[in-house]
Amino acid sequence: MDQNYSHKLYLLADLIHAVGRHLSVPDELEPGPCTPVEILVMRYVLQNPGASARDAAEAALLPSSNFSRVLRGLTDKGLLRQESDERDARGKKLYLTDRAKANFSRMQDVWSRDLEGLIEDGEQLDVVNALLKDVENKLVKRRKNETSKRKSVGRAARV
Numbered sequence: 001m002d003q004n005y006s007h008k009l010y011l012l013a014d015l016i017h018a019v020g021r022h023l024s025v026p027d028e029l030e031p032g033p034c035t036p037v038e039i040l041v042m043r044y045v046l047q048n049p050g051a052s053a054r055d056a057a058e059a060a061l062l063p064s065s066n067f068s069r070v071l072r073g074l075t076d077k078g079l080l081r082q083e084s085d086e087r088d089a090r091g092k093k094l095y096l097t098d099r100a101k102a103n104f105s106r107m108q109d110v111w112s113r114d115l116e117g118l119i120e121d122g123e124q125l126d127v128v129n130a131l132l133k134d135v136e137n138k139l140v141k142r143r144k145n146e147t148s149k150r151k152s153v154g155r156a157a158r159v
Contacts, residue, residue, distance in 0.1 A: 026103070042100055044059040046096055049094075049096070052092065058147070061143065
């Protein structure tokens, strides 16, 4: 990989992290602020209502034992609800509670105020959002491919 291109990719990742650190944490979150992993799980469920626990664990890059702890914590906080999967009695479907939806609404209000006026051109904002969403989708797809390759290599080694 070209060193200049590699440096530009590093700068993109660095800036994404830096921007995220400068966004305010809303004061009125109930029952209080969540960990980054909890937010990642809830964000996935927000975008995929009724998602399976397995899919949410994979999206959060968590092994099932760690994910179970996160899931239990979010359920105990009243932010996630689980329903039995009618097609698979062992499976669970995940949904955000009204409390979690209200928290996301508060986050939208606060983060929108934090960023207001920084990108004036709505079309430019659409381009930035589309680009970042595309990067996220490609990273998720790459991770899934890498995970499935590791699993298949592990199975082949056991045979």
